Amino acid sequence: MTAALSPVPLAEGVRPERVKKPGLLRRIYKHRADYLYVLPAIGVMLLVIAYPIYDTIYLSFLNLPPNLAFEDAEFTGFNNYARILQAESFHEATWNTVVWTVFSTFIAFVLGFGAALALNGAFLGQGLLRGILLVPYVISAVAAAYVWRWIFHSDFGVIGAITVGLGLTARPINFLDSTSTVMASLILVNVWKEFPFAMIMMLAGLQTVPEQLMRAAKVDGASAWNRFWHVTFPHVRHVAVVTILLLLVANLNGFTIPYVMTGGGPAGASEIWITHIYQIAFGRIRFGLASAYSVILFIIMMVLGYFYVRALTRGDERTPS
Amino acid sequence: MSASVLANTAPAGAQATAAAAVPKKRRRRRGAWSYAGIALLVVLLLFSVLPMLWMFLTSIKTQFAALQYPPQYIPVSPTLQEYEQLLSPQNEVGREFLGYFINSLWVSFASTLLGIVVAVPAAYAFSRFRFPGRNLLFYSVLLRNMFPAVVFLMPLFILMRWLGLVNTSWSLILTYLTFGLPLSIWLLKGFYDNIPIQLEQAARIDGATRFQAFVLIVMPLSSPGIIATSIYSFILAWNEYVYALTFLNDKSKLTLPVGLQRFFAEYSTDWPGLMAASFIMSVPVVVLFLILQKYFVKALTEGAVKS
Amino acid sequence: MAQVRLRELVKTYGSHKAVDNVSLTIEDGEFVALVGPSGCGKTTTLNLVAGLLETTTGDILIDDKVVNELDPKDRDIAMVFQNYALYPNKTVYKNLAFPLQMRKVPKPDIDRKVRAAAKVLDMEHLLERRPRELSGGQQQRVALGRALVRDPKVFLMDEPLSNLDAKLRVQMRAELKRFHQDLKATVIYVTHDQLEAVTMADKMAVMSGGVLQQYDRPEIVFEHPANTFVAGFVGSPAMNLIPAEVEGSTLRGADGWRYDLTGASLAKAGTAPSPKVILGARHSTIRLSKDPGAGIRGRVYTVEPTGDITFVHVRLGQNTIVVSVPPEVKLSADEAVSVAFDQDRLHLFDAVSGRALRTP
Numbered sequence: 012m013t014a015a016l017s018p019v020p021l022a023e024g025v026r027p028e029r030v031k032k033p034g035l036l037r038r039i040y041k042h043r044a045d046y047l048y049v050l051p052a053i054g055v056m057l058l059v060i061a062y063p064i065y066d067t068i069y070l071s072f073l074n075l076p077p078n079l080a081f082e083d084a085e086f087t088g089f090n091n092y093a094r095i096l097q098a099e100s101f102h103e104a105t106w107n108t109v110v111w112t113v114f115s116t117f118i119a120f121v122l123g124f125g126a127a128l129a130l131n132g133a134f135l136g137q138g139l140l141r142g143i144l145l146v147p148y149v150i151s152a153v154a155a156a157y158v159w160r161w162i163f164h165s166d167f168g169v170i171g172a173i174t175v176g177l178g179l180t181a182r183p184i185n186f187l188d189s190t191s192t193v194m195a196s197l198i199l200v201n202v203w204k205e206f207p208f209a210m211i212m213m214l215a216g217l218q219t220v221p222e223q224l225m226r227a228a229k230v231d232g233a234s235a236w237n238r239f240w241h242v243t244f245p246h247v248r249h250v251a252v253v254t255i256l257l258l259l260v261a262n263l264n265g266f267t268i269p270y271v272m273t274g275g276g277p278a279g280a281s282e283i284w285i286t287h288i289y290q291i292a293f294g295r296i297r298f299g300l301a302s303a304y305s306v307i308l309f310i311i312m313m314v315l316g317y318f319y320v321r322a323l324t325r326g327d328e329r330t331p332s
Numbered sequence: 333m334s335a336s337v338l339a340n341t342a343p344a345g346a347q348a349t350a351a352a353a354v355p356k357k358r359r360r361r362r363g364a365w366s367y368a369g370i371a372l373l374v375v376l377l378l379f380s381v382l383p384m385l386w387m388f389l390t391s392i393k394t395q396f397a398a399l400q401y402p403p404q405y406i407p408v409s410p411t412l413q414e415y416e417q418l419l420s421p422q423n424e425v426g427r428e429f430l431g432y433f434i435n436s437l438w439v440s441f442a443s444t445l446l447g448i449v450v451a452v453p454a455a456y457a458f459s460r461f462r463f464p465g466r467n468l469l470f471y472s473v474l475l476r477n478m479f480p481a482v483v484f485l486m487p488l489f490i491l492m493r494w495l496g497l498v499n500t501s502w503s504l505i506l507t508y509l510t511f512g513l514p515l516s517i518w519l520l521k522g523f524y525d526n527i528p529i530q531l532e533q534a535a536r537i538d539g540a541t542r543f544q545a546f547v548l549i550v551m552p553l554s555s556p557g558i559i560a561t562s563i564y565s566f567i568l569a570w571n572e573y574v575y576a577l578t579f580l581n582d583k584s585k586l587t588l589p590v591g592l593q594r595f596f597a598e599y600s601t602d603w604p605g606l607m608a609a610s611f612i613m614s615v616p617v618v619v620l621f622l623i624l625q626k627y628f629v630k631a632l633t634e635g636a637v638k639s
Numbered sequence: 640m641a642q643v644r645l646r647e648l649v650k651t652y653g654s655h656k657a658v659d660n661v662s663l664t665i666e667d668g669e670f671v672a673l674v675g676p677s678g679c680g681k682t683t684t685l686n687l688v689a690g691l692l693e694t695t696t697g698d699i700l701i702d703d704k705v706v707n708e709l710d711p712k713d714r715d716i717a718m719v720f721q722n723y724a725l726y727p728n729k730t731v732y733k734n735l736a737f738p739l740q741m742r743k744v745p746k747p748d749i750d751r752k753v754r755a756a757a758k759v760l761d762m763e764h765l766l767e768r769r770p771r772e773l774s775g776g777q778q779q780r781v782a783l784g785r786a787l788v789r790d791p792k793v794f795l796m797d798e799p800l801s802n803l804d805a806k807l808r809v810q811m812r813a814e815l816k817r818f819h820q821d822l823k824a825t826v827i828y829v830t831h832d833q834l835e836a837v838t839m840a841d842k843m844a845v846m847s848g849g850v851l852q853q854y855d856r857p858e859i860v861f862e863h864p865a866n867t868f869v870a871g872f873v874g875s876p877a878m879n880l881i882p883a884e885v886e887g888s889t890l891r892g893a894d895g896w897r898y899d900l901t902g903a904s905l906a907k908a909g910t911a912p913s914p915k916v917i918l919g920a921r922h923s924t925i926r927l928s929k930d931p932g933a934g935i936r937g938r939v940y941t942v943e944p945t946g947d948i949t950f951v952h953v954r955l956g957q958n959t960i961v962v963s964v965p966p967e968v969k970l971s972a973d974e975a976v977s978v979a980f981d982q983d984r985l986h987l988f989d990a991v992s993g994r995a996l997r998t999p
Contacts, residue, residue: 035464038463038464039463039464039465042461042462042463042464044542045457045461045463046457046463047453048453048454048456048457048461049453049454049457049458049469051449051450051453051454052450052451052453052454052513052517053454053469055450055506055509055510055513056472056510056513058491058506059484059488059491059506059507059509059510060472060479060484060510062487062491063483063484063487063488063491064487065487066486066487066490066491067483067484067486067487070486070487079490079493122372122376125369125372126372126373126376128369129368129369129370129372129373130373138625140373140377141625141629142621142622142625143377143380143381144376144377144380145621145625145628145629146380146384146618146621147380147383147384149567149571149617149618149621149628150384150571150613150614150617150618151570151571151573151588151589151610151613151614151617152571152573152589153571153573153588153589153590153592153593153610153613154387154589154592154610154611154613154614155383157592157596157606157607157610158383158384158386158387158607158610159383161386161387161390161603161606161607162383162386164603166399166401167398167399167400167401167403167603169386169403169405172401172402172403175402176402203379203380203383206376207380208632211629211632211633212632212633214633215629215632215633216633235365264481264482266481266482266573266574267573267574267589271573271593285482288482288483289482289485289574292482292485292486293485293578298486298490301486302486302487305482305483305486308483309479309483312479312483320471528722528724530720530721530722530724531724531726531727533686533689533691533711533718533720533724534718534720534724534726534785535726535737535741536690536691536710536711536712537689537690537691537711537712537716537717537718537738537795538712538717538737538738538741538785538789539712539738539741539742540712540741541710541712544741549726552728553727553728
């Protein structure tokens with residue numbers, strides 16, 4: 012690397028005539044003032060991101076006693092990883108996580124995209140309707156979880172009362188206490204909270220579709236479906252990718268709704284990775300094990316993250332000023 | 333500046349005329365699709381609104397009325413007693429709840445303010461400067477979005493213990509600061525990208541240093557961006573649960589989301605009270621959101637829609 | 640006011656040379672236009688002079704002082720931007736006052752100077768408005784006003800008229816020229832519109848691909864373009880350029896036509912390093928005749944009457960040339976005509992280098 016060869020900055024008045032591409036150190040030196048602007052941000056990020064990542068990886072190789080006394084920690088290599096990957100509860104949680112993430116993402120996206128298509132185009136009250144539909148997204152997940160817990164309540168829940176009232180079931184269904192309905196119920200709540208996000212993203216994407224192109228397609232006699240497929244969809248594909256990625260990430264990280272509504276129960280039927288990790292870490296105080304678990308999740312996140320950054324930065328590079 | 337403003341008015345005008353022209357055609361040619369769209373919107377509207385409505389209706393019932401089967405769909409004798417209790421500093425429940433409320437305000441406000449102070453210069457630098465390592469730094473900042481909060485809980489918990497911040501609001505402020513930061517930087521960068529660089533160049537030629545040009549010219553112009561970013565961070569912090577759950581223990585330090593849970597544990601059958609508390613907790617964000625909806629939507633979609 | 644010198648100025652982006660070894664001197668009080676198509680390096684050159692970009696190599700001197708390392712604010716220059724770059728959140732008054740405030744001019748002096756500038760530019764009634772409340776022409780004046788309140792050494796102007804409509808542009812062109820004459824200011828003016836350069840500048844510097852092609856008074860550039868690029872760029876419609884070969888005293892076209900050279904043209908042809916040349920003729924130096932024996936035979940392609948002058952596009956084999964004729968001449972498409980050149984004002988260029996052949 013040329014960086015190592017670059018000497019201290021040249022004395023004043025001496026211009027680097029021969030140097031075609033200045034060395035890295037020299038360029039860094041030349042831009043030293045620029046770093047001051049990002050320094051606070053980077054500093055905070057280092058403290059609260061880089062250090063924790065390092066620490067999580069470090070912890071994942073340790074057997075740390077519940078009192079978190081590091082002097083009693085013992086290095087156990089990949090032992091924690093092996094234990095997790097072999098555990099029955101991990102396999103169950105993995106399956107639940109897949110169901111939870113895939114269904115939440117898919118349904119939220121489809122509903123959101125559908126709502127965006129229906130909302131797109133000016134009509135009276137569009138702004139108001141959009142605002143109302145967005146409210147579930149902005150309210151606290153904890154509040155949402157309690158509201159839905161109350162709606163799903165086994166004795167006094169309004170859904171149970173309605174289904175009985177309509178003669179659909181004989182007794183109120185115990186949505187959250189039955190292993191067969193709990194996951195679907197949680198996904199419903201999650202979709203309720205998340206579809207507005209997909210809607211607003213896709214709506215913004217739809218607004219980039221050139222009106223002229225739509226009109227040209229109409230003049231050319233394209234059907235509504237063809238206009239959607241050949242004009243609208245190519246324009247929003249990129250936004251759709253970003254939206255789906257963000258939904259996937261949000262769902263993989265979705266902690267509050269399952270934790271507050273069921274705490275992973277009944278009998279682990281709604282235990283997903285993230286609640287499982289929390290339970291291991293702060294229920295059983297097994298930081299080493301939970302860290303190894305986190306690292307596994309983390310690796311999956313990084314794969315998604317790679318696609319996220321790639322999708323987000325596509326075409327963003329501008330000419331240097 | 334004005335050139336771009338002028339240039340922008342043309343497509344806006346075109347859109348307006350197009351929008352005026354479209355509905356007539358649509359009625360004739362897209363019947364089935366628009367009915368499907370309306371049906372979907374109605375269903376989603378009910379889906380969105382009914383749970384919140386039920387929250388409110390429950391909150392104005394007495395405990396006795398709430399625990400009836402079949403439920404009173406319309407409260408027979410509505411009462412605001414739960415709200416009075418929660419919001420009155422005279423009784424213990426009210427004192428507790430108002431304490432949570434104030435803690436939440438303080439934590440959200442402080443982390444938002446600090447976040448902006450840190451994000452503004454960083455976003456500006458990422459928008460304007462081309463220094464070595466810029467892309468690497470920028471992407472790693474963006475990647476913060478991808479990190480599951482729970483993954484960071486243990487190391488941060490250890491870190492906060494080491495810093496002596498566990499059970500203080502600063503543990504949350506510092507944490508919230510970072511998870512609002514990537515989005516803030518990303519959003520603000522979008523705003524700065526849209527401010528013509530010639531304005532700063534003009535300022536520098538007019539005798540300003542680079543930093544003066546930033547503070548005197550660019551900063552005032554980016555205030556809509558700063559507002560949008562602030563709302564987003566504020567709502568994020570206001571609603572945050574996992575860190576608050578883990579870092580805080582002391583009852584007097586709790587924020588609303590955790591306080592709500594504490595509340596539920598103590599008064600487990602008081603559903604009207606819980607619904608009233610949820611309602612009060614939702615009011616600030618919903619009001620903030622409805623007033624500044626435009627900015628909030630921009631905050632959410634900025635970046636993803638850029639291309 | 641001041642003299643500006645560029646000495647072997649180079650600016651590279653990676654391997655791309657945006658400005659390639661440009662040297663020129665702008666004398667005190669001169670109005671110099673940097674002109675060329677977009678991407679030719681003219682704006683980059685201006686930004687280098689302004690200090691908004693750093694030079695890769697070479698020097699910029701203002702009054703014999705090297706200013707390469709100076710910040711823009713320390714170069715004592717003023718600049719008018721293409722999009723005016725008025726501070727949108729400041730009133731006109733504050734826009735005008737800003738450069739003075741930055742230089743810590745006492746408040747009463749600021750007020751006096753701002754009002755004086757406003758008076759000169761006839762916009763005293765606009766002082767409390769914000770830029771977006773002004774018309775394009777008014778914004779342009781404010782931008783100009785902000786440049787001149789400070790009495791800088793050099794005025795830099797980056798396409799200041801290109802955002803105005805055609806009529807206003809003509810009017811502002813005259814005003815800018817008058818402004819320069821009154822102030823005896825040193826002005827560097829960047830434009831892609833050769834007409835602006837020709838009408839306003841004392842000297843024009845034609846650039847292409849980062850390289851300075853020709854630097855001279857507009858009439859000389861117009862009459863004696865240094866190469867085919869300048870010939871094709873300066874003048875509207877552009878000079879007709881037709882590839883040909885020299886055979887003794889005759890010029891032979893690729894399509895077989897022949898044309899006898901005499902006088903100055905013949906002397907120029909004699910200096911050609913190779914037989915392959917390019918013939919250049921402005922529309923006004925070509926005679927069109929309905930007599931087929933009077934020169935090269937061609938065919939009318941289209942006729943464009945503009946009112947006081949009519950442009951006739953004539954096909955000579957593969958090439959189309961533009962000839963101007965008085966409006967009363969009536970021609971129709973596909974009519975056979977012949978073309979003859981004014982031999983004293985005919986240009987010949989070496990086909991290989993593109994360089995103009997000069998009379999020895």
